[in-house]
Amino acid sequence: MGKDKNILLVGVGGQGTILASKLLSTAALSQGYDVKMSEIHGMAQRGGSVVTQVRLGTRINSPVIDQGEANMIVAFEQLEAYRWAHHLRKDGVLIVNSQKIIPLPVLIGAAVYPDNIIPRLRERIGRVVEADGLRLAAEAGHVRATNVVLMGICARFMDFPAEIWQDALKARIPEKLLQINRKAFVLGYDYAAAV
Amino acid sequence: MQTLMTGNEAIARGAYEYGVRLAAAYPGTPSTEILENLAKYPDVYSQWSPNEKVALEVGLGAAIAGARALVSMKMVGLNVAADPFFTAAYTGVRSGLVVVSADDPGMHSSQNEQDNRHYASFAKIPMLEPSDSQEAKDMVGLALTISERFDTPVLLRITTRIAHSQSLVELNDPQERPLRPYAKDARKYVMLPAHGKARRLVVEERLQRLVEYAETVPVNRLELRDRKIGVITSGVSYLYIREALPDVSVLKLGFTHPLPPQLIKNFASQVEKLYVVEELDPYLEKEVRAWGIEVNGKELFPPYGEFSAQLVKEKIRGESSVQAAPFEAPVRPPVMCPGCPHRGIFYTLKQLKLVVSGDIGCYTLGTMAPLEAMDTCICMGASVSGALGMEKAQPDLAGKVVSVIGDSTFLHSGITGLMDVVYNGGNSTVLILDNSITAMTGHQDNPATGKTLMGQPASKIDFVALARALGIRRISVLDPFDLDRAKEVIKAEVAAKEPSVIISRRPCALIVKTIDPPVEVHDCTGCKMCLKLGCPALAWDEEKKSVQVDTALCTGCGLCVNVCKFDALRKGGAH
Numbered sequence: 001m002g003k004d005k006n007i008l009l010v011g012v013g014g015q016g017t018i019l020a021s022k023l024l025s026t027a028a029l030s031q032g033y034d035v036k037m038s039e040i041h042g043m044a045q046r047g048g049s050v051v052t053q054v055r056l057g058t059r060i061n062s063p064v065i066d067q068g069e070a071n072m073i074v075a076f077e078q079l080e081a082y083r084w085a086h087h088l089r090k091d092g093v094l095i096v097n098s099q100k101i102i103p104l105p106v107l108i109g110a111a112v113y114p115d116n117i118i119p120r121l122r123e124r125i126g127r128v129v130e131a132d133g134l135r136l137a138a139e140a141g142h143v144r145a146t147n148v149v150l151m152g153i154c155a156r157f158m159d160f161p162a163e164i165w166q167d168a169l170k171a172r173i174p175e176k177l178l179q180i181n182r183k184a185f186v187l188g189y190d191y192a193a194a195v
Numbered sequence: 196m197q198t199l200m201t202g203n204e205a206i207a208r209g210a211y212e213y214g215v216r217l218a219a220a221y222p223g224t225p226s227t228e229i230l231e232n233l234a235k236y237p238d239v240y241s242q243w244s245p246n247e248k249v250a251l252e253v254g255l256g257a258a259i260a261g262a263r264a265l266v267s268m269k270m271v272g273l274n275v276a277a278d279p280f281f282t283a284a285y286t287g288v289r290s291g292l293v294v295v296s297a298d299d300p301g302m303h304s305s306q307n308e309q310d311n312r313h314y315a316s317f318a319k320i321p322m323l324e325p326s327d328s329q330e331a332k333d334m335v336g337l338a339l340t341i342s343e344r345f346d347t348p349v350l351l352r353i354t355t356r357i358a359h360s361q362s363l364v365e366l367n368d369p370q371e372r373p374l375r376p377y378a379k380d381a382r383k384y385v386m387l388p389a390h391g392k393a394r395r396l397v398v399e400e401r402l403q404r405l406v407e408y409a410e411t412v413p414v415n416r417l418e419l420r421d422r423k424i425g426v427i428t429s430g431v432s433y434l435y436i437r438e439a440l441p442d443v444s445v446l447k448l449g450f451t452h453p454l455p456p457q458l459i460k461n462f463a464s465q466v467e468k469l470y471v472v473e474e475l476d477p478y479l480e481k482e483v484r485a486w487g488i489e490v491n492g493k494e495l496f497p498p499y500g501e502f503s504a505q506l507v508k509e510k511i512r513g514e515s516s517v518q519a520a521p522f523e524a525p526v527r528p529p530v531m532c533p534g535c536p537h538r539g540i541f542y543t544l545k546q547l548k549l550v551v552s553g554d555i556g557c558y559t560l561g562t563m564a565p566l567e568a569m570d571t572c573i574c575m576g577a578s579v580s581g582a583l584g585m586e587k588a589q590p591d592l593a594g595k596v597v598s599v600i601g602d603s604t605f606l607h608s609g610i611t612g613l614m615d616v617v618y619n620g621g622n623s624t625v626l627i628l629d630n631s632i633t634a635m636t637g638h639q640d641n642p643a644t645g646k647t648l649m650g651q652p653a654s655k656i657d658f659v660a661l662a663r664a665l666g667i668r669r670i671s672v673l674d675p676f677d678l679d680r681a682k683e684v685i686k687a688e689v690a691a692k693e694p695s696v697i698i699s700r701r702p703c704a705l706i707v708k709t710i711d712p713p714v715e716v717h718d719c720t721g722c723k724m725c726l727k728l729g730c731p732a733l734a735w736d737e738e739k740k741s742v743q744v745d746t747a748l749c750t751g752c753g754l755c756v757n758v759c760k761f762d763a764l765r766k767g768g769a770h
Contacts, residue, residue, distance in 0.1 A: 038360040103526065113525065
C-alpha cells in the first residue's frame with residue numbers, strides 16, 4: 001500500500017463530481033485502503049461550487065483535508081481550480097478540465113471571470129495537467145462522461161492496477177452506459193500518459 | 196461486511212438493524228437522507244410528516260404503543276418539535292425512541308448555528324454524539340437500549356460533517372424486536388399537572404441514575420497517552436484531535452448528557468494541561484468548569500464555525516503553518532435553476548416594488564442579485580405571520596406587503612399564519628409557490644404531491660379548497676411563466692381590502708421530464724432587460740454586444756422571451 005493520499009474533487013453542482021468520488025473510493029477500498037469522504041451538499045446543488053474530499057491510507061482519522069495538504073486536485077471547471085488551488089501541497093498535481101462555467105455574478109456583470117487561469121496556475125504549481133474533458137467525452141460517445149475522462153487522468157497518478165479501475169466502473173455505472181464510460185476512462189488515461 | 200456510508204445512511208442502517216418499526220421526519224439539510232435511506236428498508240415503516248412537531252408526536256405515539264421508533268430533523272426542526280420533546284421526558288416510553296438532531300456548524304444550509312446539545316440538558320434527556328458513521332450506526336442501538344432501560348427518549352446529536360461524511364461501517368443482520376403489548380397507564384402518559392408533578396420526580400431520579408451510567412458506559416472512553424496534554428472532546432472534533440495530535444491523552448465522550456463527573460475529574464487529575472475541544476458553544480467546558488476544574492477551551496477556540504485538524508494544531512501546539520494565499524476568484528453562489536418557476540414571480544415582485552415577507556426554500560434565492568426581491572426570511576412559516584405583523588403595525592406598509600411561501604413550507608407551518616390573517620382581519624396577500632415538491636432538500640414528497648415517502652399513492656391537499664375553508668374569499672391560480680397575468684393578479688390582490696391567496700402553480704424545473712427547445716437570439720439590441728431575470732442560461736457577450744443563450748442549460752421556458760421588448764429572443768423550434 002502506498003502513502004496516504006488526499007484528493008479534492010471540485011466543480012459546479014451537476015457536473016458529476018459525486019460519481020467520480022465513488023469510482024475513486026471503490027477502487028481504493030478494493031485495494032485495502034481505509035477511506036473517508038466528505039462532501040457538503042444542500043444549497044450547493046443549485047449550481048453552486050461543490051467540493052468532495054477523499055482521503056485514503058492505512059488509517060484515516062479526519063474526513064477533512066487541511067489546507068495545503070491535498071496531493072491531488074481534480075477540477076471539473078477552470079474557475080473552481082483557481083478557487084481551490086491553494087489547498088494543494090507543494091508537490092501536488094492539479095488536473096483541470098478546460099471547461100468554463102460562468103457564475104451568475106459574472107453573467108449579470110457584477111464580477112469578472114479571471115483571464116489566463118491556466119497559465120497563472122502553471123506559474124505557481126509544478127504539475128498542472130489541463131484536458132479538454134468535454135471533447136474527449138464527446139469522442140467517447142457523450143459529453144456527460146467528462147467526469148469519467150477526468151478520473152481516467154487521475155488514475156495515471158494513482159498506483160492502483162488498471163483492472164481495479166475497470167472493476168470500479170462496472171460496479172458504479174449502469175450497464176447501458178458502461179461502454180461509453182469505459183471508452184471515456186481510457187481516453188483520459190491515455191491522454192495523461194501523452195502529456 | 197464493511198461498506199462506505201455517510202453518517203445519515205449509517206443511522207438508517209442502525210434503525211433497520213436494531214428493530215425500529217416506525218420512523219418519521221420532515222426533510223431538512225443535513226438530516227434529510229436518514230429517512231430517504233430508511234425508506235429503502237421496506238420492513239421499517241417510514242414517513243414524511245408535515246413538520247417536525249408532528250413527526251416527533253408520531254414517533255412518541257409509536258413508542259408509547261410499544262414499537263421502537265426514530266424521528267430525525269435538522270437542528271432548527273427541534274425548535275418546532277420542542278413542545279412534545281420536553282414533555283416526552285416526563286412520560287417516557289414503552290419501547291425505545293431516538294430523536295436525531297442534525298446540527299449545522301458553519302451554517303452550510305441553515306439560517307442559524309444553534310447548538311442543540313443544550314436541548315438535552317434543557318429537557319433532561321440523555322444524549323449521544325457519534326464521531327463517524329460506524330459510531331452513528333452503533334449509537335442508534337445504544338440509544339434504543341438506554342431509552343428502554345431508563346424509560347426516556349434519547350437525543351442522538353450529529354453535525355453536518357458526521358451526516359455527510361463517509362466512512363466504513365460493518366453491516367449486521369437485523370434483530371427481531373417484538374412489539375411490546377400496550378397497556379393503559381394514565382398516570383404516566385396523561386400529563387395533567389397532578390401526574391406531571393409525580394413524573395417530575397421520576398425525571399430527577401432518572402437523571403441521577405444516568406449520571407452513574409455515564410461513568411462506565413463504554414462510549415465514554417479514556418485514551419491515556421502522553422500525560423502532558425489531555426483533551427476532553429466529542430463528535431467530529433475527536434477525529435481532528437487524533438489527526439492533529441496523535442500522542443495526546445483524550446477523554447472521548449460519546450454520552451454527553453448527563454456528563455460523568457468522576458470520569459472527568461479522574462482524567463483531569465492525570466494530565467498536566469487540560470483542554471476542551473468542542474465546536475459551537477462551551478457546553479462541555481461550562482460543566483467541567485462548574486466542578487472547579489481548570490480547563491482551556493473557548494478562550495482559544497471559536498464558538499462558531501467548523502473546526503479542523505489544522506485549527507487544533509494551531510491552537511494547542513501553537514503551530515501556525517504558512518499557507519499559500521488563495522487566488523481571487525469570483526463567488527459561485529447557488530442560483531435558481533434555468534426554467535425555475537420561481538424566477539418570474541420574483542421578477543414581477545421586484546417590478547411592483549412590493550415588500551416581500553419571505554420564507555425557507557429554493558425561493559429564498561430570490562434574495563440574491565439581480566432579483567433582490569425578498570425583505571425577510573426568519574424560519575419556516577414566518578412569511579405569512581410576519582406580513583400580518585408588518586401591515587398591522589406599520590401603516591406605510593398596508594397594501595404593499597406580500598408573503599411568499601412554498602407548498603411544503605406552507606403545509607409545514609404557514610397554514611396557522613393564514614388562519615391568523617383571516618381571524619384578525621388582515622389584508623395580506625399570500626403567494627403560495629406550488630412547485631409540487633419539497634425542492635431545496637432534494638425533492639421529497641409532501642402532503643400536496645400525492646405520494647408518500649414509501650412510494651404509495653396518497654390524497655393530495657387542494658390549496659384552493661384549503662384556503663377557502665380557512666375563510667379566504669379571494670383565491671387565484673396562475674402560471675408563473677405567464678408574466679403579464681402574474682403581474683395583473685398580484686397588483687389586484689395587493690390592492691384588495693381583504694386577504695387573498697394566489698397559488699402560483701408549476702412543477703420544479705428539475706422534476707419536469709420534457710423540456711422545450713432552447714430560446715433563439717435574433718438581432719439583440721443590447722438592452723439587457725433579460726439579464727434582470729438572473730437566468731444562468733443567459734450571458735452577455737461583450738464582443739458581439741449581444742445576449743447569448745447557453746443551449747445546454749436553456750429549458751425553453753420562455754420567460755426571457757416574455758421580457759424582451761424587441762422580439763430578439765424567440766421560442767426555439769418554431770420554424
